[in-house]
Amino acid sequence: MEALRIITEEHQNLWRIATTLDMVADEIDAGGKVEVPFFSSVFDYIEQFMDRAHHAKEDAFLFPALRRRSPEAAAMLDRLQVEHANGPEVLLDLRARLGATAGGGESNAAFTAALRNYTLAIKNHIRSEEKDAMPLAREVLSRDDWAGIDRAFLDNDDPLFGAKARAEFRELFHRIASLAPESIGLGARSAGELQPGAGPAGGDVLLSVNGMESCYGRIKALKGISLEVRKGELVALVGANGAGKTTFLRTLSGVQPMSAGRIVFDGEDISGLRADLRMRRGICQSPEGRQVFGPLSIEDNLRLGAYTQPKAQVEGDLEKIFGMFPILKEKRALPAGTLSGGQQQMLAIGRALMGRPKMLLLDEPSMGLAPLLVEEVFNVVKTLKAQGMTILLVEQNAFAALAIADRGYVLETGSVTLTGTGQALISNEQVRAAYLGM
Numbered sequence: 001m002e003a004l005r006i007i008t009e010e011h012q013n014l015w016r017i018a019t020t021l022d023m024v025a026d027e028i029d030a031g032g033k034v035e036v037p038f039f040s041s042v043f044d045y046i047e048q049f050m051d052r053a054h055h056a057k058e059d060a061f062l063f064p065a066l067r068r069r070s071p072e073a074a075a076m077l078d079r080l081q082v083e084h085a086n087g088p089e090v091l092l093d094l095r096a097r098l099g100a101t102a103g104g105g106e107s108n109a110a111f112t113a114a115l116r117n118y119t120l121a122i123k124n125h126i127r128s129e130e131k132d133a134m135p136l137a138r139e140v141l142s143r144d145d146w147a148g149i150d151r152a153f154l155d156n157d158d159p160l161f162g163a164k165a166r167a168e169f170r171e172l173f174h175r176i177a178s179l180a181p182e183s184i185g186l187g188a189r190s191a192g193e194l195q196p197g198a199g200p201a202g203g204d205v206l207l208s209v210n211g212m213e214s215c216y217g218r219i220k221a222l223k224g225i226s227l228e229v230r231k232g233e234l235v236a237l238v239g240a241n242g243a244g245k246t247t248f249l250r251t252l253s254g255v256q257p258m259s260a261g262r263i264v265f266d267g268e269d270i271s272g273l274r275a276d277l278r279m280r281r282g283i284c285q286s287p288e289g290r291q292v293f294g295p296l297s298i299e300d301n302l303r304l305g306a307y308t309q310p311k312a313q314v315e316g317d318l319e320k321i322f323g324m325f326p327i328l329k330e331k332r333a334l335p336a337g338t339l340s341g342g343q344q345q346m347l348a349i350g351r352a353l354m355g356r357p358k359m360l361l362l363d364e365p366s367m368g369l370a371p372l373l374v375e376e377v378f379n380v381v382k383t384l385k386a387q388g389m390t391i392l393l394v395e396q397n398a399f400a401a402l403a404i405a406d407r408g409y410v411l412e413t414g415s416v417t418l419t420g421t422g423q424a425l426i427s428n429e430q431v432r433a434a435y436l437g438m
């Protein structure tokens with residue numbers, strides 16, 4: 001049933017886009033401008049991602065199996081497939097209206113009304129699939145059905161929805177998040193690029209933590225944590241507020257004392273090493289709550305992230321970060337404190353990357369962000385992973401983190417209670433009940 005996890009992940013993503021469009025419509029109704037590049041990038045993304053890939057996959061693999069096993073579902077599936085088939089045409093109409101509105105031939109209000117109809121249709125469609133079609137699929141499809149469907153959904157070489165196509169979707173999404181108005185996106189004038197990578201090197205253990213304990217006074221916040229991260233892996237550490245996630249990351253990077261346990265990084269026992277020396281070894285953290293230096297300029301914040309690095313490479317690395325996040329370049333001379341929350345999160349990630357991490361630690365990067373930027377943060381994390389980066393991602397947003405992670409650990413009041421592949425944890429009943437609200 002791996003296919004259902006993928007579909008739900010894509011639904012979440014599309015829902016965030018629809019919510020974002022609603023928010024932009026509100027802003028336009030309140031007197032805001034209709035930004036053509038932004039809407040064009042949204043429509044491009046929807047066309048590529050939703051109409052050509054997401055719906056195509058459902059139509060080709062999931063729905064035919066459902067029709068075979070459950071003839072009484074025909075009416076519902078007919079309706080859903082008609083909506084799929086109409087998608088491109090509705091989008092063409094919206095593009096035409098966007099053109100007319102930009103050219104002054106149609107009022108902004110007419111455009112936002114059409115936009116709202118569209119997002120409502122998207123949301124209703126998603127709801128119906130999640131509430132009607134997918135539960136039915138869980139119930140009636142056989143093991144063999146799922147084997148075939150899952151194989152198709154996981155085919156990495158497929159030109160429509162394989163790894164390469166997914167990288168293109170990420171790039172298109174990145175455009176949207178970059179160009180979206182600052183109230184809900186990054187508010188940049190240009191989009192920049194998330195360069196695709198060579199793919200993870202993969203294999204050897206990079207980090208091995210054994211029996212880590214840490215205390216605040218007499219209270220033991222970490223009660224013997226053991227965890228492993230391999231090169232090129234994306235590992236998620238999830239758990240409720242107060243579980244000890246931040247304490248774990250701080251103890252790992254050496255800013256919080258470890259009272260028992262052992263940390264081996266890249267073959268070296270670093271348990272007794274100072275924080276700055278751990279950073280030199282390649283452990284770089286984007287801390288909880290971003291913690292950018294408000295009065296310092298954006299550029300200086302980024303340079304601070306490179307203080308352990310040879311001077312010769314800093315300018316080049318700076319340009320790479322600016323290439324990923326053009327808004328940081330546009331605002332490079334301004335104090336970091338003037339940035340929005342989403343922009344600050346990109347700055348915090350950029351600052352960590354300036355340290356040329358061998359392992360990147362991210363502490364709740366999606367916390368407090370607008371829906372579009374939550375998706376964009378995970379988009380960036382996926383791209384970094386595709387480039388071969390080893391990542392330890394700490395999140396309360398368990399579903400989103402586990403959905404992109406190779407493996408995950410569930411932390412409860414200072415102890416690891418469950419571990420497994422991201423997918424196994426998402427389908428684990430205990431995890432679903434405790435963290436996913438499902």
Ligand SMILES: Nc1ncnc2c1ncn2[C@@H]1O[C@H](COP(=O)(O)OP(=O)(O)O)[C@@H](O)[C@H]1O
Nearest residue numbers: 216219221239240241242243244245246247248
């Ligand atoms: N500076 C501190 N002083 C005392 N107790 C703390 C401090 N920071 C965190 N704690 C406690 O340690 C536990 C773990 O906190 P934390 O690592 O911040 O959890 P998480 O990041 O998972 O929300 C909590 O019970 C919290 O109250």
Ligand SMILES: [Mg+2]
Nearest residue numbers: 245246288364
């Ligand atoms: Mg925390």
